[in-house]
Amino acid sequence: MDIFPAIDLLDGKCVRLYQGDYDRSQVFNDNPTNMARDWLVQGANKLHLVDLDGAKAGQPVNVAAIASIVEMVKTTATQPVQIQVGGGLRTEASVRQLLTLGVDRIILGTVAVEQPELVRTLCQQYPDRIAIGIDARAGKVATKGWLETSEVLAVDLAKQMAQMGVAAIIYTDIHRDGTLTGPNLAALRELASGINIPVIASGGVSSLRDLLDLLSLTAVGVTGAIVGRALYTGEVKLTEAIRAVGDGRWQDVPPDLGATNFA
Template structure:
């Protein structure tokens, strides 16, 4: 399993939200690229980036800090937020991004996801964000009647690289991930699943690793910034079989 440190971008800064609420943002670093460099120096093999403003605007807003991160680090990075057309996908991949994460368009324009996955094999992931098992879109501001499993299964044959599954009620709350729901999703599809939302301790990582379903990795944000998870210990834990 990989550990994906999260760098959530709001107004050019690295922040963490509480349960997806843009009005409850804590700034952890005014220089997101420096934060990315610190994660890489500690041994991380991936970075998880989110353009929070972009998720609401529907178009990239924090392009400058993302570009700075890509210039100053040499590990692969994935980015979600405001990526809703093929031109934006092509733009980000041409700038060195390893993987784009498509969330809202996975619900509203699944044909775009399929086209992007065909055009850019291995570089398109789906972000499935949910409250109580129902998918939320547009920066988590709008809830749908679509279930997590139904949405995931609809892309089984599309060639997407991964599913990033976030339980919104756990995100930034330091209450632990929704392990049963994450394991159920991973067991229901053949697409690699990355757990997100609430990963706040080494015990959480151990539980995800032992959940009985094959997970590609886990995303953690606030716990790394607060020091609740020691990055070196977490990396060692996930690398050991």
């Protein structure tokens, strides 16, 4: 299972929100490029970037910070590193802008609900490079940087987007995000079981135990996990997480951190 360290960008800084609340942000690093470099040093081969300002504005805002991270990865990484970016990408022009910078995968959110045909067009133009971020509040899809909640069910949107040809679904349970309360395994299982494309879990990971629990869902299509606050607080060590679930060496995991929900 892939591990994606999360770098959330707000006012040019690396922050974490609590349940998506912009008024409850905590700055973890004033320099996102340095933060990204730290994750690479610890073994990351995936990076998950979110332009929080862009999500609110409806267009990319932290482009300079994203470009700096891409350039740092290009010039210093000792292994291939995939960078995926979301937040405020609601036009073909904004998608093209970031792909031109060197971003590997684009994450669309609001447009999946409001402009599904644009998603289809982008998937045709940029095959295997478009993912959909489905951020759910009580099972319904939130849009515009989580500031609004639609009447669209997350499961229904995932099925529609799978038919459009998207490369993956990134599922976030907003009530779990930034809370360190564990991922919503039941919702992830339901969503992943209904589609035939990879699902990346986001929100709530607090420990290696949570990651091992997610590993039990690989059989239904959960192929990765985005980890944010737990990495920044030290509850999860990236090197240990990669060793535990990234290459399958379960014997390296302390017995008391074994998975408990392998049903």
